[in-house]
Amino acid sequence: MVRKKSPGKARAKIGARRVPMREFSRSLPMSLLRAREAVMRHFRASLRDHGLTEQQWRILRALASVEMIEVTELARTAFLLAPSLSRILRDLEARNLIERKVAKADLRRGLVSISAKGFRLMETVAPSSEAIYSAITRRYGARKLARLQAMLHELERSLSELPGDGAASETGQ
Known part of the structure; x- marks a missing residue:
């Protein structure tokens, strides 16, 4: 009897190439992402039960630790890109979970704080x-x-001393 290979396995073998670097599954970013996923898997249901996404919760957590923060600093703190943060802030503001203001000294600077309802x-x-x-x-x-x-924390601190683009990333890639 001749066994046929499943299409998925055949495609994987055909597409596999040797690249002079460590295995994808052993890369530090992938290891960190897998660990993050293993942790977040336990929190998602609870957040969903309260009508929150991971990113919304991350923003509320960040805002709860400060009186008020600039939007650009919040993006850095919560590791979110500006377009995503802007959308999430609109959603949170519509639900009255945050309050937004404009800085009097510089009308281009937006300030955000958690509302009483958000708290x-x-x-x-x-x-x-x-x-x-x-x-x-x-x-x-x-x-x-x-x-x-x-x-x-030590890894983060030691890598912060290396040159890099410093841009916030939503995926950590």
């Missing part, structure tokens, strides 16, 4: 979020998680 929503989501963090900590281990966060 109340965060207080509603927080217990679920903290329960997920606790489950991740139990599963992975508190010491290992603390070491991982320290290592990631």
Whole structure:
């Protein structure tokens, strides 16, 4: 009996090429993206239950830690590109979760803050979020998680000293 190869496997073999670099699956950006996906998989349902996307939650989290912030600084802080941030801010403002103002000193500068309603929503989501963090900590281990966060912070700090374009990225590619 002759076995036929599945079309997907045949295409993968035909398209495979040897490139003089590490395997795609072993690249640092892909490893970080896979780890991020593994973590975020646990948070998405909770955010969805509260009518939030990951990016909206990221913005609310960033805004909750400051009194007010410039839009360009918020984009850097939340690692979002300006066009995406603009759309997300419109959505959050329409839901009265944030407040936007124009800087008096420079009318071109937009300022953003979390509203009382946005803060109340965060207080509603927080217990679920903290329960997920606790489950991740139990599963992975508190010491290992603390070491991982320290290592990631150190990696970020050491790479910030290298030349680069410094542009915010939504995907980390």
